[in-house]
Amino acid sequence: MLLILILFVQLINGIKINNKFIEEPDDVETIIGSTLIFRCRTEPIHQSQITWCKNDFCTLGKTRDLPFYPRYQIIGNADKGEHHFQIVNVSLEDIGMYQCQIRAGQQTAGAMSRKAKLTVLQIPTSLLIDSPVILIEHVLSFIVCRANNAMPEAKISWHFPKSISYISKNDYALLSGQALRNSISNLTLIANRSYHGILIQCQAHSSAIQTLNKTMITQQYIQTIFRPEINIILIGKQIENNIIYIQCNVECRPNLIKIQWFNGTSLLNITNENRLSLLLTRYMNKNKITCQAINQVGTTNQSIILDIIYKPIFIDTYRNQLNNSSITLVNEGESIELECHVDSSPSSLITWIFNEEIILFNQTSLKIDYVQSMQHIGLYICSAHHSLFGTFNRTIRLGLKGPPEMIEEKTVDSVYIGQSVTFICSISNDIPIQEIFWSREDQQIKINSNEKYEVVENRSDNFIQYKLIIKNILLSDNGYYICTATNQYGSSLTQFQLRVNHLKDFFIRRTILFGSILIGLFISFILIIIALINHYKQNKHKRIRKKSSTTDETISSSLAKQQENIQHDYQDETNSINDQTFIHEKLLNNQIRNDTYDSPQHDLFYSRYDLKRYSTVV
Numbered sequence: 001m002l003l004i005l006i007l008f009v010q011l012i013n014g015i016k017i018n019n020k021f022i023e024e025p026d027d028v029e030t031i032i033g034s035t036l037i038f039r040c041r042t043e044p045i046h047q048s049q050i051t052w053c054k055n056d057f058c059t060l061g062k063t064r065d066l067p068f069y070p071r072y073q074i075i076g077n078a079d080k081g082e083h084h085f086q087i088v089n090v091s092l093e094d095i096g097m098y099q100c101q102i103r104a105g106q107q108t109a110g111a112m113s114r115k116a117k118l119t120v121l122q123i124p125t126s127l128l129i130d131s132p133v134i135l136i137e138h139v140l141s142f143i144v145c146r147a148n149n150a151m152p153e154a155k156i157s158w159h160f161p162k163s164i165s166y167i168s169k170n171d172y173a174l175l176s177g178q179a180l181r182n183s184i185s186n187l188t189l190i191a192n193r194s195y196h197g198i199l200i201q202c203q204a205h206s207s208a209i210q211t212l213n214k215t216m217i218t219q220q221y222i223q224t225i226f227r228p229e230i231n232i233i234l235i236g237k238q239i240e241n242n243i244i245y246i247q248c249n250v251e252c253r254p255n256l257i258k259i260q261w262f263n264g265t266s267l268l269n270i271t272n273e274n275r276l277s278l279l280l281t282r283y284m285n286k287n288k289i290t291c292q293a294i295n296q297v298g299t300t301n302q303s304i305i306l307d308i309i310y311k312p313i314f315i316d317t318y319r320n321q322l323n324n325s326s327i328t329l330v331n332e333g334e335s336i337e338l339e340c341h342v343d344s345s346p347s348s349l350i351t352w353i354f355n356e357e358i359i360l361f362n363q364t365s366l367k368i369d370y371v372q373s374m375q376h377i378g379l380y381i382c383s384a385h386h387s388l389f390g391t392f393n394r395t396i397r398l399g400l401k402g403p404p405e406m407i408e409e410k411t412v413d414s415v416y417i418g419q420s421v422t423f424i425c426s427i428s429n430d431i432p433i434q435e436i437f438w439s440r441e442d443q444q445i446k447i448n449s450n451e452k453y454e455v456v457e458n459r460s461d462n463f464i465q466y467k468l469i470i471k472n473i474l475l476s477d478n479g480y481y482i483c484t485a486t487n488q489y490g491s492s493l494t495q496f497q498l499r500v501n502h503l504k505d506f507f508i509r510r511t512i513l514f515g516s517i518l519i520g521l522f523i524s525f526i527l528i529i530i531a532l533i534n535h536y537k538q539n540k541h542k543r544i545r546k547k548s549s550t551t552d553e554t555i556s557s558s559l560a561k562q563q564e565n566i567q568h569d570y571q572d573e574t575n576s577i578n579d580q581t582f583i584h585e586k587l588l589n590n591q592i593r594n595d596t597y598d599s600p601q602h603d604l605f606y607s608r609y610d611l612k613r614y615s616t617v618v
Contacts, residue, residue: 022081025100025116030090031211032122032151037075038085040100040113047078052085053099053112087118092151092179095120121208122151122180129202129220135191136297137226140167143187145202145218152206153181154216159201164222165189196224196253228252228293230302239388240282240310248274248291248302255295262290282310285345311389312344314382319343325462327397327430330371338366338396340382348384348392373400397430403490404433406483407463414499419473423496425466425483429459434487438468441480441495468496475500 023041030036042050052060052074060066064074064083071089076082087094097115104110124147135141147154153173166189174182185202204216229251236244250256261268261276264287268276276289290303314322317339330336341364342348352360355378360366368376380396407426415421427433438447438455447468449455454469466485470477478500484493 021100021102021111021113024113025085025098027117027119029119029121029207029211031208032090032092032120034090035086035088036090036118037087038098038100038116038118040083040085041076042081042083042100042102044079044081045102047083049103049105050074050078050083051101051103052083053101055096056099058099058101090118090120092120092122094118095179120151121206121211122149123206123208123212123214124154124183124204124216125149127154127202127204127216127218129200129218131220132223133200133220134223134225135189135195137191137193137224139190141189141191143189143200143222145185147183147204147216149176149180150183150204150206150208151180152208154183154204154206154209156183156185157203157205158185158187159203159217161198164195164198164200191222191224193224193226193253195222198222223253225253225297227298228256228295228300230291230293230300232291232302232304234304238280238306238308240280240308242280244278244280246276246278246289246291246304248276248293250274250291250293252293252295252297252300254297257294257296260292260294262292263287280306280308280310282308282313282343282345284308285310308345309388310345312342312348312384312386312392314384314392314394315341315343317341322394324393325395325397325430327399329399329401329431331401332371332373334371335367335369336371336398338368338380338382338398340364340366340384340394340396342382342384344384344386344389346387348386351383351385353381353383354378368398371398399430401489402431403492404428404431404485404487406485406492406494408494411495412497412499414501415473416501417473417475420469420471421473421498423468423470423481423483423498425468425485425494425496427464427466427485427492429463431489432487433464433485436464436466436483436485438466439482439484441482447481470498473498473500475502 021040021042023039025038025040028036028038038052040050040052047064048062051058051062052066052072054060060072061068064078066072066074071087071094073086073088074083075086076084083100085098085100095118097117099115100113102111126146126148128146130144130146133143135143145156145158147156156171158169166187168188170186170188172184174184176182183204199219199221201217201219203218209216231249231251233247233249234244235247236242238244246261248259248261250259256272258270259272259274260270263284274291276291278284278289284306285308287306288303289306290301292299292301314324316322328336328338340350340352342350350362350364351358352363352366366380371377377398377400380398382394382396383391384393385391405428407428413421413423423438425436425438427436436457438453439445440447447453447455452471454467454471456467456469458465458467466483468481468483478498481496481498482493483496484491486492
């Protein structure tokens, strides 16, 4: 019996009561910095049997205040089985799995609630588009938007006009630390300049942003840059010796760094000016003038080929310019080919003329077989006709080989002793000359420059002037002077005569000359004096006649006026004193006879006793 009782007691002690959860915690999402509560409610048990676990770590504390975790606390009415877990000022380190635990006792069994996940939400700390948004035209480019330090990672969307076309959109996230994420969205596109100035927007979306009922959006303006585009304009007519301007109109973004001009491969100048002035020459024809514009994006070249109009010139086979006249020497019976090469733009029409007749048309060479002196010797004209500048001629003199050709000059000079004289020997430049010298007829010695003589040579395109200057002439210088020119075919000479006159002849001639001049001047002076005297007398006579006429007219006018006044006065007196007329006239006549006087200025007579003045002409 005792044994049975013992076994019953042990059986009773071995049986444990299972406690149940009335309310278990649920998953929670909360914003960082907020306060949250995981709910846990059981049947009434002692509060010491309840604890909380984090990430399967169940030693947060045995008391409800959890002193080792200041932000953690178990709250609620323990007597009612309320054992809620509260976290204040939630941070990222609170992220994890949480469980409510009933520890096992002597009479009770232990239990674990379901796991509740805590998710801490963090809106992006920054949302930005990589700036500045600079795209290069026609080059593969990228626009990047970043949402940094978010939990969970933000989703990014783009807002821009439909006119912007992109190739692709790539989104990805990177770990930022402490479980935060950086979200990146990358637009790939090929830009054109029409995108410049367009506003593009980037927006971030996440549960944290939605929870806070916020909107995160950023924006940037697109800047499209492109290498220079050039449009060359030529201003002016491309005519030889004209100044033209080449305008290099450039459009680019950003601004130009510099403009360079090239003539072919030669650098002309470096400038920021977009206009180049050129003085055109024929040698620049078909040259390539290049405008090179440079900015930060790149370099662009554009060229123009010059097409210059220039007048004809005559050239040789090596393109060296020739004179407009030349001579070609041949032996009689030889064959020869005359050439006429013309450089002009556009090409000139060539005509050969001999003896004023056209003999060949539009050919650069003229071949003559078996030259005959009478038939072929003479002047051949190569005529080049240009559509703008007209006709240009080159004369080729075809002559037989021979000595130098002298050009006739004055060969006789008369001078006086002490004077100087110059002889000029002109020799055609058409025939080659080996030597020229002066000499006297009576001497075989060449004359060289010294105190007495001066030899001067002047060359031109057509002839040579070989001068001999003789200074301080003496009677011994009288005679003949010979100019001699030689070449491989012989020699030619011209003779000059010097006549020296004596000094007394000079003075006699000068005396006669100056005497004639003085006599002529004296006669002229006498004639001028006589003319002046006659002119004075005529003017004096005219003034006398004019004065006499003026005096007579003045006296006549004055007397006529006075007579009119007298008649008027007499008429008045007659009307007023009719019965005293006879007596008055008598007295007046007596007084006039006795008491009258002469007025020498106007030849007038006045009455002494009458207030009226009477006049008459004497």
